Amino acid sequence: MDIRGIDLNLLVILDAMARHRSVNRTAQAVGLSQPATSAALARLRLLFDDPLFVRAGAQMEPTPRAQALAPAVRRVIETVSTEILSPAAFDPATAQRSFTIVTPDIGEVSFLPGVLRRLRQEAPQVQLKAIARPREAAASALESGEADLAVGFFPDLQKAGFFQQNLFRTSYVCIACAKNEAAPARLTMRQFLEARHIVVLPNGREHLLDRFLADKGWRRHVTLELSHFMSLLALLPGTDLIATVPEDIATVVGRHVPLKTIELPFRPPRLDVQQFWHRRMQQDAAHKWLRGVFHAVNRREAGAPLPS
Template sequence: MASFDLNLLPIALAIFEERSVSGAARKLDMSQPAVSVALNKLRLALGDPLFVRTAHGMEPTPRALTLISPTRDIMQRLHTDVLASETFNPASTTRRFTIALSDIGEMTFLPKLLDRLRRDAPQASILSLSMAPLELSAALENGEVDLAVGYFPDLKNRNFFQQRLFSHDFICLLSADHPHRSRKISIEQFLQMGHAVIKAEGRSQELFEQFLIRRKIQRRIVLSTPHFMSIPFLIASSDLIATVPRAVGESFAQFSNIKLVEPPFEIPPFDLRQHWHRKYHKDGGNAWLRAVIAEMFSA
């Protein structure tokens, strides 16, 4: 078996079905001499003539007949289990999709995504998690995580694909009762106010902090917290100001007593993207989820 050429088996099957070497050659898109050579190799390997020329064409020997059924099974399994394209049906899938998101990402993406899954993939579910950059890279590679959606500048390896969704910038939050009435705050007011600062794991917030450092802007920090979710309640009940990604601020304004004001300087926007490992680029479920996210959030 170590030296047996399995590529000869489909040729034997074609000769059996066509009952001629020339017919097998046409079916396999090979030359007739090439089929004859292959048949001779198979005869030599098995020690049997396999096909005998008769008035009715090339008739199989008993030894050839023992090859036909298992060869058909092998070819069918190859086509259905190996070569056939995966068909993903969102309506019937029970797959759990794992997505790496920051808490900002959850607020931005999950409400709309869950609503879409409820409609198009009602039996599917989502696991949202947060990981350190090195852990996330490994998790995407081994399939533990399907997608990383948000701001992940560390996923630059050539083994990762990425797709830009939209650009994001920052907005300032004030209590709705704050005496400031303009849609934009001045740099003097920004520096005079007490600030609530989020020291979270999300890399996007680091962009704002780095911007301030480059511009040598020093705020009067009254509160530092690692939690975004406490910010709307803290701002609503105080005279503090906080600067957060715009989508986060817009979400907070929907359910808390806060208002949005533009910051006093132009903060460079950043891109939110979805990232996936090249191993799963052709995976049907992964491709479907990527298409859904791109459709809903691309701008």
Template sequence: MNNGSIDITTLRVFDTMMRTGHVTNTGVQLGLSQPSVSFALNKLRAQVNDPLFVRTTQGMEPTPRADKMAEAIRQVLYVLDNDVFHNEAFNPLTTQRSFTLCMSDIGEIVFLPKLVEHLRRVAPLASIRTVSLSHLDVGKALEAGEVDLAVGYYPDVVQANFYQQKLYEDSFVCLMRTNHPLAKGLSLAQFEASEHLVVRAEGRSHEMFDAFVERHGLQRNVKLVIPHFMSIPHLLLDTDLIATVPQSCALSLLRLGFLKMLALPIAPPQFQLKQHWHARYHEDAANQWLRSAIYEAFSGAFTSSSFAAN
């Protein structure tokens, strides 16, 4: 017996024939012609060297060999249908999954408040964990499944087998305390003469602005360099420092109520915020749903009109 040549259709024909006892009815249930059913049965008969079904006054009755085979074949088909070929639907309302997102602390400021509220409504039992990784480790974590999505500015995640989706475009503005001497307007000379707070975090957007400053020959009187955007409000509150930050970050920090956002005196560079994932999880139902939820929450969420200096 060459069981390597047994195909799934043949097993389905046998299993259905056991239940119907009729070649025509078997074909109707499986969407096969009568000759196709007969061909499959004859192939299986040849493989097991047994007639399997014999015509009697009661119709086509299984042989003892067929009766012996029936339960095992039914189990094989069950495993194939439920464990191999079944793509279980993802239900956000009942999932208790913890999703892991890679983002910098600026990403946490911008994305997490709205995302947590969004998931509270559409996936109330799900939870979120964030990690901050160096640009060298983001791709490895996505590939290994340690991170579901990287959300933010990750220009290095461009290798083969990675997907990306644009969420919105961002740029840069200045932040200062509301009663700052320059709160009514900022000239280029005042920008260069001011004392600057600079954030150099694990994210890459600060590198873009540093390159912009150098390319345009701008001067910054840098008085303080810190690694986290979270510290900005406390440091601006009681000083005359100003900070240049992404616009979406500034809008989020303005909600604290004691900061002022001003346009830069020179047109700043633009950059795209995206979500990134690995090809291994492109068809994963949970990953697809998470990408859709984030896109729904943030696609176009920050428009150019949102960034008008106040």
């Protein structure tokens, strides 16, 4: 018997008949008319070459063939109902699952601490993995399932096939070692361009500020180029170098080494920090929960500082 030629809806009728032993009661249970139910029973009899149910007094009694089929059919109906048709559920308290997040090192120190505290309370067995990818590779990581979320500044992901959600808007500040006596409270444009700069290009990718300066035709004197923002912790103290970085970086670095903030001679661009995911994950229950955690923990009003 080829399953491709079978109307699997007939199994629902067979299961109901085995439980109700009546065409009328079966019709009511499955939401069909009495003639339609009788027609379905006739098709079942033809399919199995057996009467399946015969009248005995006030009800229909199963034949040995129907009795043998009933338990297996019930298991099929229950499996389809509970494991296929029921909405996928996710219980963070008992879940044992790993999620991968694409984010630069600033994202690791800015976004993950609060999320980890939340996981410890709500999902103690859930694991997180943070990976860094060049900006153009973030899309393929989400498309392939290598990563679940991209969190940060990813303008390349603002395209069809991806969803996005705003977390906060931020900007840039200029920082220097607190003991750098040569650094003024406010830079002129000439002083800014001639100063010795540390520039951070995570994974070699250009930052919004770099494009902003290039569009203006302003060329800084770059003394040192880095791949990781956190290297500033070791390289700013005791030097005359300055760095123009996202506000969260200045906050994090300032928690570990003494800094001074220098007023820039121009208004820096603002950038939207968002979380992105591929459309195939939009309805996944576990992914919805993960997005909710990241949004609840990291959502900030405009101008609000990074929480301690």
